[in-house]
Amino acid sequence: MSQQKWWQTAIFYQIYPRSFADGNGDGIGDFKGMTEKLDYLKGLGVDGLWLSPHFPSPNWDCGYDISDYENVAPEYGTLEDFKAFLHAAHARGMRLILDLVLNHTSDEHAWFLESKSSRDNPKADWYVWKDPLPASPISNPRNGGGVPKGRRGPPNNWQSCFDGPAWTYVPERGQYYYHYFMKQQPDLNWRNPEVKAAMWRAARFWLDMGVDGFRLDALGTIYEDPDLTPHTVPMTLAELRHFSDVATTPEEKKLAEKYWFDMYKNQWGGPGLHDLMQELRHVLDEYPGDRMLVGEDDNIDYMGNGDDELHMVFNFPLMRTERLTPDWVRANQTERLRRLDALPARGWGCNTLGNHDCSRVLTRYGDRVHDDQLARLHLALLMTMRGTPFLYNGEEIGMTDLVIPDPVKLRDTMATWYYDSLINKLKVEPALAAQRAGAMSRDKDRTPLQWRDAPNGGFCPEGVTPWLPVNPDYAAGVNVEAQENDPDSLLNFYRRMLKVRKDTSALVEGEYQAVHEKAEDYLAFRRSLPEQQVLVVLNFSGKKLVLDFTDLRSKPARTIYPSGNPAELSLAKINLEPFGILISELL
Numbered sequence: 253m254s255q256q257k258w259w260q261t262a263i264f265y266q267i268y269p270r271s272f273a274d275g276n277g278d279g280i281g282d283f284k285g286m287t288e289k290l291d292y293l294k295g296l297g298v299d300g301l302w303l304s305p306h307f308p309s310p311n312w313d314c315g316y317d318i319s320d321y322e323n324v325a326p327e328y329g330t331l332e333d334f335k336a337f338l339h340a341a342h343a344r345g346m347r348l349i350l351d352l353v354l355n356h357t358s359d360e361h362a363w364f365l366e367s368k369s370s371r372d373n374p375k376a377d378w379y380v381w382k383d384p385l386p387a388s389p390i391s392n393p394r395n396g397g398g399v400p401k402g403r404r405g406p407p408n409n410w411q412s413c414f415d416g417p418a419w420t421y422v423p424e425r426g427q428y429y430y431h432y433f434m435k436q437q438p439d440l441n442w443r444n445p446e447v448k449a450a451m452w453r454a455a456r457f458w459l460d461m462g463v464d465g466f467r468l469d470a471l472g473t474i475y476e477d478p479d480l481t482p483h484t485v486p487m488t489l490a491e492l493r494h495f496s497d498v499a500t501t502p503e504e505k506k507l508a509e510k511y512w513f514d515m516y517k518n519q520w521g522g523p524g525l526h527d528l529m530q531e532l533r534h535v536l537d538e539y540p541g542d543r544m545l546v547g548e549d550d551n552i553d554y555m556g557n558g559d560d561e562l563h564m565v566f567n568f569p570l571m572r573t574e575r576l577t578p579d580w581v582r583a584n585q586t587e588r589l590r591r592l593d594a595l596p597a598r599g600w601g602c603n604t605l606g607n608h609d610c611s612r613v614l615t616r617y618g619d620r621v622h623d624d625q626l627a628r629l630h631l632a633l634l635m636t637m638r639g640t641p642f643l644y645n646g647e648e649i650g651m652t653d654l655v656i657p658d659p660v661k662l663r664d665t666m667a668t669w670y671y672d673s674l675i676n677k678l679k680v681e682p683a684l685a686a687q688r689a690g691a692m693s694r695d696k697d698r699t700p701l702q703w704r705d706a707p708n709g710g711f712c713p714e715g716v717t718p719w720l721p722v723n724p725d726y727a728a729g730v731n732v733e734a735q736e737n738d739p740d741s742l743l744n745f746y747r748r749m750l751k752v753r754k755d756t757s758a759l760v761e762g763e764y765q766a767v768h769e770k771a772e773d774y775l776a777f778r779r780s781l782p783e784q785q786v787l788v789v790l791n792f793s794g795k796k797l798v799l800d801f802t803d804l805r806s807k808p809a810r811t812i813y814p815s816g817n818p819a820e821l822s823l824a825k826i827n828l829e830p831f832g833i834l835i836s837e838l839l
């Protein structure tokens with residue numbers, strides 16, 4: 253295992269700073285809280301931390317709208333608090349990567365304030381500015397004719413993926429700026445070398461301090477189609493969301509999916525990203541200690557030759573299903589690993605089942621009957637797959653989505669925008685609109701970590717209002733303290749399973765080979781190194797299974813998990829409980 257890099261052997265854990273631990277009792281997570289919980293994380297067995305944005309921000313997109321890349325949001329602490337956290341993490345053998353948001357800044361960032369002030373200021377070309385349509389918009393198909401005669405309209409019909417048109421007009425310049433996300437998140441003009449220099453400076457600010465790398469936010473959106481080709485979908489964003497929500501037949505659902513793709517396909521993946529990623533890679537490679545880049549994208553192309561762009565991209569396709577099944581996982585692995593292996597320097601995988609943008613893994617893949625067993629099965633899958641695993645804070649105690657029914661309490665502005673559109677534009681009943689907005693809101697998977705069976709789940713003191721409501725199921729055992737004291741808890745299962753991965757080199761760096769590929773009830777695969785061969789069998793069914801693996805080996809095997817009975821295991825008769833897990837070493 254010695255020649256592997258730290259990020260190849262690490263198990264990562266995403267901290268969502270606002271919701272993780274509140275150290276000063278104001279209802280908002282902070283660095284003091286995070287630092288106090290490092291021993292908890294160490295005990296869990298994670299050794300890589302990814303911190304969602306901790307920078308100053310007006311919080312239109314919960315920190316993904318950054319107004320200063322070289323500082324710490326005051327509600328999270330000071331730069332000194334950040335350094336203390338970083339050093340305390342390093343002292344425990346943990347690495348820390350930060351979120352690097354390249355595509356856009358906040359509209360309150362000094363760069364944007366200057367850029368929007370006139371057409372000829374020094375930063376005039378730092379963002380994507382375009383003139384209004386010169387021709388009469390009625391006769392110009394580009395904006396769908398949606399602008400009254402005589403008024404000049406936006407450059408085209410592109411939509412923001414969060415809040416309506418992607419173009420916002422600024423009277424000082426008589427021009428529109430482009431934003432893929434909210435209008436408070438103007439896109440930077442990455443074709444301008446000054447923008448690159450400024451952002452690499454910000455990256456160096458943190459690398460100099462000793463951070464171990466970055467998770468690159470929304471990199472696919474950095475370059476859009478330079479020709480501004482309009483989309484062809486006969487709907488606005490709000491209408492399309494609504495259309496998707498009410499789609500019931502397979503045809504409607506398919507059409508909705510096609511519309512989503514067509515609406516945005518010209519707004520991402522534009523030319524230039526490979527060069528940019530190589531440039532950023534050079535910046536990181538100037539530093540000692542194998543600094544790392546992981547892209548929030550599933551496109552393996554952004555790994556370049558496997559050693560000259562991103563170190564990893566996420567295997568998001570694994571998550572794009574309503575149910576994880578053996579067939580689904582096998583097909584995913586065949587495709588992903590083939591692509592990774594085809595890179596000249598061979599690519600390293602990266603798997604996850606959840607993050608702050610999607611429904612929590614237990615809610616998404618549970619069936620409300622076997623949730624606890626499924627949570628364990630899915631973690632076992634993640635810990636035995638080829639590729640670095642990323643966990644999302646709270647999944648280790650089985651936190652679930654908390655849908656917030658009151659739109660006033662929503663903090664995710666893409667959901668409040670949708671709520672307003674449903675009521676005002678689409679004339680949907682307020683009660684139904686509230687339900688839809690609550691369901692699509694990312695708030696549901698961002699609620700505060702539940703530490704104890706105490707008011708506010710022990711996240712903040714009694715009487716303090718946490719920034720998002722705490723899931724009341726903290727009182728029903730979904731909290732860290734209760735689970736620490738219960739050897740059979742999900743939390744203790746996580747600890748055991750993380751340790752199994754750490755202690756078994758074939759699980760970290762071995763080759764993957766599917767076996768019994770026709771099996772519908774179970775997933776079986778081998779992870780092999782010259783010196784170690786491991787067989788993993790995961791029962792995805794509610795049935796007891798008795799399986800024969802003598803086609804692989806006639807000799808007995810040694811059980812790694814469950815370890816209750818470490819005696820020799822006969823491959824002729826493997827008993828698996830419903831949703832049972834077997835990890836064994838072939839001898």
Ligand code: TEU
Nearest residue numbers: 313316353413433469470548608609694
């Ligand atoms: O997400 C990028 C992204 O693709 C989102 O549109 C994602 O699909 C959406 O959140 C799903 O509902 C990143 C961050 O992870 C996200 O939190 C930010 O809001 C976004 O970039 C803008 O910075």
Ligand code: CA
Nearest residue numbers: 276278280282
């Ligand atoms: Ca706080």
